[in-house]
Amino acid sequence: MASAPATGKWLITLSVMIPTLLEILDTSIANVALGHIQGSLSAGQDEVTWVLTSYLVSNAVVIPMSGWLARIMGRKNYLMASVTVFTLASMLCGLAQSLETLVLFRIIQGLGGGGLQPMSQAILLETFPPRQRGLAMAIFAMGAVLGPILGPLLGGYITDNYSWIWIFYINVPLGIVALMMCWTFIFDPPYQERRVAGEKVDYMGLALLSVGLGCLQVVLDKGQGEDWFASEQIVILSVLAAVCLTALVWWELRQENPIINLRIFRVRNFAAGNVVMFFGFFAFFGSIVLLPMYLQNLMGYTSYLAGLVLGPSGAIMLLLLPFVGKLTEKIDARLLLCFGLTVSGLSLVYMSRFTLQIDIGTAIMGRNIQAIGIAFFFVPLSYLTMAYIPRERMNNASALFNLLRNLGGSFGTAFVTTVLARRAQVHQHHLVEHLTPYDTPFIQAREALTAGLGDPMAAAGMIYRYAQQQAAYMAYVDVFHLQALFFFGLAIFMWIIRRPDHGTHLPEGMH
Template sequence: MNEAAPKPVNPIWVSIAVSLAAFMEVLDTTIANVALTHIAGSLGASSEESTWVLTSYLVSNGIVLPLSGWLSGLMGRKNFFILCIIGFTFTSFMCGIATSLSMLIIFRLLQGLAGGGLQPAQQAIIKDSFPPEKLGMAFAITGITTVLAPILGPTLGGYITDNYNWRWIFFMNVPVGLLAAFLVKVLVQDPPSAQKQDVGSIDYIGLGLIALGLGALQIVLDKGQQEDWFDSSFIVLFAVISAISLVLAIYWLLQQKRPVVELKLFKIPSFGMPCVMMFFVGFALYGSTTLLPMMVQANFGYDATLSGLLLSPAGIVVLFMMPVVGKLVNVVPAKYLISIGMLINALGMWATGLITPQTDYSTFVFVRILQTLGLPFLFVPASTLAFSKISPENSSNASAIISLTRNLGGSIGIALVTNKLIHSQQIQQSYLVQHLTMADAGYRYALDTYTQVMTNLGVPSTLVSTKAMGKIYQDLLHQASILAYRDAYNFVAVILIVLGVAALFMPTNRPQKKETPVESH
């Protein structure tokens, strides 16, 4: 106890150090999406097989996320964070040199395990580095990582894949990871509540049930659409395994004195409701980020790089809005900001549903900005409110749960919007086909126009009618697809409007303007 206390480090520098590592990890949840075709071709695999590059990462990442608070206590938070960075850096390098798809999948699985602890630990470290009255600004910093990285991922991934080689998606993590590990080692100091603790015997039953339940759930969400959901015995099996395992896990964890996941935090009203809102932050962010590139590539002829560039301006807007909202949290109660954020995002989703086959690039950029403009109003206040009654001892556990709910929201959001999209395409196509009759003026006009065009092009008279009908059917499929995207975006908009109203009934936090001790339990 005679050692001199370490000199405090400016929390901004601490934030930069830990955010560098977390940004790298969150980026990898979306950066590989646009490279799957190149990866499959390079490693001699089918497109379906290559999707396991994404699934393996998400499964292992989802398993570790809720356990990261317990692992931080087992090793000490700083030690755990550095171990995660080194593990993530090494496995990124191994992914880059993979010579077969099976080798790549194995190291993506390990990469997800190593990276799963980075987001929660980053959030907990930043939370404990700032005084309570500056929590809004602290979570504005973590929000830049959480919201900006998934937006930039497809852009960066598309650019690297189109101009260099897909392997550099993984190789670029190596220098960033080494720098991050060095900065964390030098700058981060564990408070007493975050140092290595006696966690007692390891709860193998709780650990196993969580790993099995969340792993199976992630497989269901990621492979469900591809396998035709519950028409597939594969999906049914994993859905049953997930449901049984998670129900048993909840029951078991609530009986333990020292559980691997502290579910009792949900008894705190100011924590439980923001977790629900964070779930829908992931839902809106990942769902909309998935839909827009798909739409412009399928219907407007954009390549991977250009479709990714559509997302970048929105990321810049989010970058500037985060600190603004970080200051507003100290003035306006969180629930009102969350409600505003939900309604802004809903407006953005609805506006995207107004697109037509003639919509241009600048319009897409504008609606994407509108889609994401509300995210800072959701993330920062929800995080601030969630941690307002959390003791320092529970910071890591709370961060783990919040990160899990947000990521699950993203996975479920992607699954729901893609399912809605495919279902709507079938409905819209069926509806439009009903109008292909001579009684419909629009159909007669299109048929006459295309017949004249085909005749002018010198198409033989015996084929003119067939060619004209084929062109009309192509237009029909194109319009059905665009209408289906409108339906998917409107589906998300309705959910966000309901949540915007529900947010008004959340607990009211008192904006902190002066130093106020964080309540401990």
């Protein structure tokens, strides 16, 4: 099918990006409102986190099966159903009077919104001609990359100035506008895969996918809080996830009409691109979590000040993403990707040299360098990964691509929080070894503080707290270095990706 006319192309883009941005914002917009929700609904601290977990779990389950659902229902019908369910569930979340009902409506909201990311990406890739796919992915990246950054900022502003219920109500009018635009401007292409009459539903694949991904997402979200495999619940969920996902791969490769078509990984660019995407978002999301924690926990920044550090980087990405998209039309996208991965790694090396005395400008500079790297990472990678996928397979490919992107972020967040806690313990152990009556620097410091405070115990306590702060600081440095290594390794690995020639043929056995 020929690409859409210029005017129609941008109306289609707006139609799919409004609901997609809303859905991505909702993965993080409630993070800063948990305290308000907890007080309003009289919930416990551990219980209220299910407001976040429930949405992520239902989202993770739906994303990979969205291509199948589009084939069963028709993509336009599925897209409109997703927007409708997401919008209605958002309204019900605002109306919830108890934690249980709020979690239930968040599950429904996640089920409705899960298909929006892959469907939007597939529609954009088909709407723009092959040479402009980089520009299409730049537009998609504005939602995929900026959403997690803007979510906490917007959520904090709305919660502080109005009420937490408005972080959900804000979706309703925008969702209605998106629904009307999808109904008007989105149409199913003639080449789209459709369900064949009499085709059996892959119920086994559906069950394995739902249980496996659901359990995995709970493990990643709750693991650190439950001390990982010290918790019987985490062990059981991990075993269930491993068994179900392993069985899913075996089962789906033997089905004629699977829920998810894993044969598409025979395309080298798609397979390699997904590896780079998984580990790239692993390192990227980990660093998104890391820097605000560093500023708030170690340097005493408020949430607002930490948000100010992130804000300029969002503006830089907004400016750079379309520019990078246009560059893919003129420059080998692999060079752009290598540059983006290298700069992303260098930004983390820069952050690893932070001290506890840095000013806010230094923190902003670290994030700004990273923003440049991520802009040159996401767009070329999406373009390269999808270069050899034919249009009729785009729904399935986009679903898998978005699943691995989201899982990379979840694994990265779990990795960062876990390694940070473990390394802080190691460094604290080594530092405390020197806080003895036989250590001359410790004795001198305690005597100097005792002279000022007049209390030896208070002086010793102050030294111990300082040692804890230093241990935490060194742990952050360790994790910054680890995340940088991921990016540098990917900058080497990515060269197995082929330069696109806009081919559209799949290997034998793919169909």
